[in-house]
Amino acid sequence: MNAPAVLLINTPAGPAHVTAPAPRATWWELAGQDPDTHVSQTPAWLDCLCATAPYRDASRLYEFEDGRRLVLPLVRGRHRPERLDMEESWPADWGIGGPVSPGGVSSREARVVFDDLMRRPAFQVGVRFRPGGDDIWADAAPADFRSEPHMTQVLSLDGGFSTIWERRFHSGVRRQVRRAERSEVEVEVDRAGRLTPAFYHLYEESIVRWARQQHEPLPLARWRRTRGFPRRRLEAVAARFGESCAIWMAWSAGEPAAAIVVLRYGNHAKLWRGAMNRDLAHPVRAVPLLHRLAIEDACESGCRQYDMGESRPGSSLASFKAGFGADSFSSPRYYRERLPVSAAERRLRAAVKRLIRFRDA
Template structure:
């Protein structure tokens, strides 16, 4: 079994199983061995129903987290170049690779001239030193104050690993669609259509079934009402996969800060090395929120090997749509 201490929950066999169980994809992972003893696995999926020459192969698909290689040691640039060459030889219409942001510099050095790269920004919290160090040295003072206030308040926090709280989490997520739409100047109906396509209930149900205890759903109740929730994956390292709030129920309680603190504290107790807050994109408010907990920005890129300029066309269409509705990244 290949052990990679930097690996993310998205690269686990259970994650791949949860994705393929929904019937849209099948496993298309690649394995690599090199003469110097280094071994790599690239978790990847492709469309289950189309021939390879019409397929998009992805590591991982949009809204299904990150992929990239699982490695027996820190990846070598020369090995990543060889992996890029292998991927370019495959018949797929397009191959996308979204690597671990902590290895962004290695992938950037290995990327061949013909590959399409799209820049991104993720935030990661270093858990070195345990929770006492994270709390005292990395949490911002304002965040510690909010958490202390929340701990004194009338807040009940539940942590679920059985899927029991999934309906509560998903309802809060749907409530968040309206808030995000208003902030981004997007029609609410469009926001719900996009959100339902990206994050249907069936997706989270499959994840919960296949990851078991590694899938933790945190819900904070304020005066008996669900106010904040976090869908956290803890499989080796941690990824805060989704968060959602009900602004009205939340008020000034700080319930969302409290459940974030509890999830980070649990990750420290479990011996996790990093807490990945996930993709931030161009949202300044989201970046500020993550940085309040001590997470640091990690610029990175996603890579696309294409037979046709799909990424360029997709980006143009999205930009035109955003311009048409006056979409705002906030």
């Protein structure tokens, strides 16, 4: 780990002391004081990222004149020169980053952070904010920062599981769960990483189905999906999070039918990954049953939210999550770059999709 460097920055919005990388003890302290901290905003998540991808810790601790503090989780490339590098909170496929800030953030503090990021020598800097409070960041963002929209679906666990079952689960979801409970399906939960191989086997089976649904060449789908989520990443997360990483597995006819990975930190439970053998899982409605059990477990663990992750508005996945009562929230990414590389990448991806007649799920 890099030795922390402390410097005083003077920005148009005011001064602040910045320590980079952020001291782990302080980061954990602030995360514990911020009830809205997501599991993906913890030092453990950064450790998993750096252990399984070519990144290193670039997190920043901001200390303001009135004594308030916030941590911005951040990584940068491990091998690139600074001016050709990207600093992200977080890179694609790693979910929500953004500041950890007990008591929220003021407009001035948000401007200081953005002013500091404007001065970073990296070619590109991006921050994916958690749901809520985005108006303050939107107002503070300089013109050079662009907004990239993202939608996150979150189920409120207020009121306990009985309230969620009766008032938030749609009737169709309740029917599917009851059907699963009458079927010959067995469910187990692993909190020690034992089911990692079985989960990843299901994930590889799912890639074949996703490629067919999206009209994507299977070799391309396998390369893209396994590059974005290699098995070692699941192993690293299971090892570092321990009992806070639960693999819920449904078995049908003695075979793995469906599985989900749910992570937990503080008030927050996060659906991280899911996979299934549709031929086995769909007849017994294994997936709704897994979510029902994971949501009840999150309630019993004292969580206030069950984060079901990002979805494309209007997609079948978004409708599926809404069936459990999950509400949609904006969790935008703000980024600045010295050349319009992102626009060129989007055009290239769109051209490739048109060429292979790719269908978004």
